[in-house]
Amino acid sequence: PTRILAASYATSANVKKITVIGSGLMGAGIVQVAAQSGYHVNMVDLKEEFLAKGEKIITSSLKRVAKKKHGDDAAASKKFIDEVMSRISLSTDSNKAASESDLVVEAIVENIKTKQALFKALDEAAPKDAIFASNTSSLPIADIAAATNRKDKFAGLHFFNPVPQMKLVEIIRIPETSDEVFNTLSDVTKKMGKVPVACKDTPGFIVxxxxxxxxxxxxxxxxxxxxxxxxxxxxxxxxxxxxxxxxxxxxxxxxxxxxxxxxxxxxxxxxxxxxxxxxxxxxxxxxxxxxxxxxxxxxxxxxxx
Ligand code: CAA
Ligand code: NAD
Known part of the structure; x- marks a missing residue:
């Protein structure tokens, strides 16, 4: 397969701001672990009420994490939760959120047409060096990436439910995914406290x-x-x-x-x-x-x- 060489690459050190699209079960979990690891994260969904649901998933999970970290020390728990939440911004405008991001992780409904339409628009809106990743469980990454002109910066980033608890992330390469992008995603997931494994773009990946x-x-x-x-x-x-x-x-x-x-x-x-x-x-x-x-x-x- 032809490997497309881009003029410049994002590196893990360059990934400062992450946008997660979809604030459901998986999206909220990804936002949480990214914010817990020090990243600034935009959480995007279609409506305010869906964002509110995602926020609720995050705060209830953070309470469990805080209890484990700080036991009955209510002040320390509050400080921990407030700090994590302060790194999360909410938005219903995916293009605007992506325009200021180094990495966009998609965790929306499992529908190929919807995912392609989203990425087509994001491809126009996001910085040209931003990395795109999909959390799809079952759709071919190549089919989703086909909606963009940045296949070298496209990969699957498959988290597991419940995201705050499950240590694994599968990184799915399509033939065009550059080594630099793969390495960046690997470093970012490690920074989130996860263990990355690599897999080709085959149904179900590994797990x-x-x-x-x-x-x-x-x-x-x-x-x-x-x-x-x-x-x-x-x-x-x-x-x-x-x-x-x-x-x-x-x-x-x-x-x-x-x-x-x-x-x-x-x-x-x-x-x-x-x-x-x-x-x-x-x-x-x-x-x-x-x-x-x-x-x-x-x-x-x-x-x-
Ligand atoms: N947020 C934060 N912490 C959480 C959490 C959450 N959402 N859920 C569980 N935890 C923590 C608890 O605080 C607890 O921590 P301590 O042991 O340190 O006190 C620990 O996890 C265990 O939780 P519980 O005691 O409540 O429950 P449990 O021992 O039954 O564990 C479980 C719950 C982690 C979900 C466990 O049952 C498990 O691993 N189940 C299998 C999950 C699995 O296979 N997931 C993959 C699904 S497939 C998928 O995701 C891929 C796909 O594409 C469909
Ligand atoms: P979910 O239904 O809980 O959440 C999806 C969210 O995406 C909803 O809040 C919805 O409003 C939002 N959304 C839909 N279209 C959108 C758009 N165009 N722009 C912005 N937001 C949009 O779903 P989930 O379980 O979190 O799954 C999300 C993705 O993660 C799917 O691709 C799924 O296959 C994958 N996944 C799921 C699991 C699991 O166990 N549930 C595990 C791993 C991966």
């Missing part, structure tokens, strides 16, 4: 490529009547040391998200088209159809308060 078929196999096992979902969950926690069983984890991630990922791969995932590993599961289909999406809707495989 979801293994985790999602495992979840689907757990569904098949229960659908065949081989074991109950409670026993599968207990089995994987106590027999394999997983922190959550597969049904608990699917409820945590969101059943609509699991269905969206597997449907996409089954139809067009490179090397996975028609593969029985990611074939639709009647049990999953039924719950999603009924609006039982896991923790976020109060009910999935299990019921939540």
């Amino acid at each position: 979801n490529r293994l985790l999602v078929p495992y979840m689907m196999e757990s569904l098949r096992l229960v659908e065949r009547g081989d074991a109950s979902m409670q026993d599968v969950d207990t089995g994987m926690k106590l027999g394999a040391g997983y922190p959550m069983g597969p049904f608990e984890l699917m409820d945590y991630v969101g059943l609509d998200t699991i269905k969206f990922i597997t449907d996409g791969w089954y139809k067009s995932g490179k090397g996975l088209v028609g593969d029985k590993l990611v074939a639709p599961s009647p049990l999953l289909e039924k719950l999603v159809k009924e609006g039982h999406l896991g923790r976020k809707s109060g009910k999935g495989f299990y019921t939540y308060e």
